[in-house]
Amino acid sequence: MAGLSDPMVPSPFRIQRVRKETHDTFTLELESANGADGFPFAAGQFNMLYVFGIGEVPISISGDPTKPQTLVHTVRSVGAVTQAICKLEHGGVLGVRGPFGSHWPVEEAAGSDVVIVAGGIGLAPLRPVIYYLLSNREKYGRLALVYGARTLQDLLYKPELEKWRGHFDLEVEVTVDTAATSYRGNVGVVTTLIPRVQFDPLNTVAMVCGPEVMMRFTLRELEGRGIGPENIFISMERNMKCAVGFCGHCQFGPTFVCKEGPVFRYGQIQAFFAKREV
């Protein structure tokens, strides 16, 4: 944990900018309200965001790890706390604890092909990876982003997706579940795009984030393409409360998601990943 001194004490951060991504998802840019200089983090880590008087939720950091001056979170309005966060405007203040948890293996992946598979809002915790990889493009082989969402209206970061697609050295495949006949892109579930992506399975690191059922089927496809469980990484979600491994709310088999996760090597959790009881 690099950002704040006491992991249980939130620091005030002021909202500098709010961008509406979809009908229920917003991206907030925050700066320290007490003059702290930047917020270093690693791609894949999360913060606890506290709305004063309402409650606290774990939210992945979705900004650029090479530009830590601004803290960026993408929040989907689904519960009391996230609804309150999404109602905040420029100048509003949030409490922030973090950054917490493990991170995506961006350095370990150097020299390999990298395949990123995201579903729905799962692109948010992976966006820092894309920033990092593009900033250090020469260190990697082929790069591919495979992203699925329910509809075109549910796609996050549309301007950036278009920009990334314009890169000659990043393959971007986007799909939606259904679309009007005027749409010229891909339609189908995200797993159907995996066979189309170019990579060397023996020398590829895959990073996957999305709802658990989507990740389960994605893992099968990736393994089917020959990527071993030691080279697949997934970001897990559980009910994180303290974020420092004290309370046990986020226990996942023998691990705590807030501490050993949220990013896990699939080989490490494979034995209990798909068990309903865990």
Next chain:
Amino acid sequence: MAMETLERILAEHPFFKGLERRYLQLVSECASRARFDAGEVIFREGERANLFYLIRRGKVAVETSTPNRGPIIIQTLGEGELLGWSWLIEPYRWRFDARAVELTRAIVLDGECVRRKCEEDHQFGYEVMKRVATVVERRLQATRLQLLDVYDGVRS
């Protein structure tokens, strides 16, 4: 010469990957090339399904129409994929529309011709059925995932 080229193209297509040479020869007798411009309708729901397509380049939208939402795309198919299996199953009628989204090149196969060869040589028929069954299984799994609405997780 043209047959030889078709045979080679068929051998390179993932659908027929690994098929014995003698069977590739059989298939090539039922095959020809096709090209569809962007927006061109390939087949329509309810029409007789005499043909099927192995997509080599481009993208095809499988479409239907719903009372509330009008015409929608339910799936897109691209390079290396099979378009159409209604030619194999009675009553041999297309269940959906298919339209080229962009310039699309494909090998078109005469379904009646392939069916006849399957009947004449059951070993060949089994090879074809295994391949079609694999495609059907993958599409069924994908459809189940679409029905599950897999992106509707609560994570932020």
